[in-house]
Amino acid sequence: MIKINNNSSHEIERRWILTKIPKEISIKNKKFTKIKQCYLSLKPVIRLRSHDNSKFILCIKTQGLKKSLARPEQEVELNHKEYKSLFAKSITQDIIKKRFFIKYKNQILELDIFDGVLKGLIILELEFKTEKEAINFIAPEWFGKEITGIKKYANSSLAKLL
Numbered sequence: 001m002i003k004i005n006n007n008s009s010h011e012i013e014r015r016w017i018l019t020k021i022p023k024e025i026s027i028k029n030k031k032f033t034k035i036k037q038c039y040l041s042l043k044p045v046i047r048l049r050s051h052d053n054s055k056f057i058l059c060i061k062t063q064g065l066k067k068s069l070a071r072p073e074q075e076v077e078l079n080h081k082e083y084k085s086l087f088a089k090s091i092t093q094d095i096i097k098k099r100f101f102i103k104y105k106n107q108i109l110e111l112d113i114f115d116g117v118l119k120g121l122i123i124l125e126l127e128f129k130t131e132k133e134a135i136n137f138i139a140p141e142w143f144g145k146e147i148t149g150i151k152k153y154a155n156s157s158l159a160k161l162l
């Protein structure tokens with residue numbers, strides 16, 4: 001049962017790396033999802049992701065325009081059997097992380113705390129509706145070092161090849 005999710009044709013996000021969870025936010029009693037993901041291809045990026053081992057998504061991302069923050073993205077919802085079949089074809093190690101959803105002003109921060117081979121890594125993401133909004137956003141100092149567009153911090157780069 002493949003279900004195409006047409007509501008997100010572009011992803012516009014900025015990302016920051018943290019050395020610790022800042023005092024300005026708390027993850028205590030915050031909603032999170034356990035994510036397990038791997039990659040079937042790195043060019044184009046084809047990602048397979050499980051949320052709480054109950055929702056399964058195949059995502060295809062392409063580069064988009066060179067200096068643009070907007071990346072074309074297509075997501076397809078899979079059933080568990082389809083997910084398991086594709087997961088067996090992974091070309092990378094698994095990325096395991098907890099994603100916390102934290103309200104910040106009028107937006108939702110996504111705080112990823114990695115486990116497994118990436119244990120200790122903490123990345124903060126913020127998605128935007130428009131590229132102009134993303135460019136004009138001024139991050140507070142506690143967001144940490146910005147890693148938007150730095151290839152070595154892309155999840156597809158973090159998932160080492162098998």
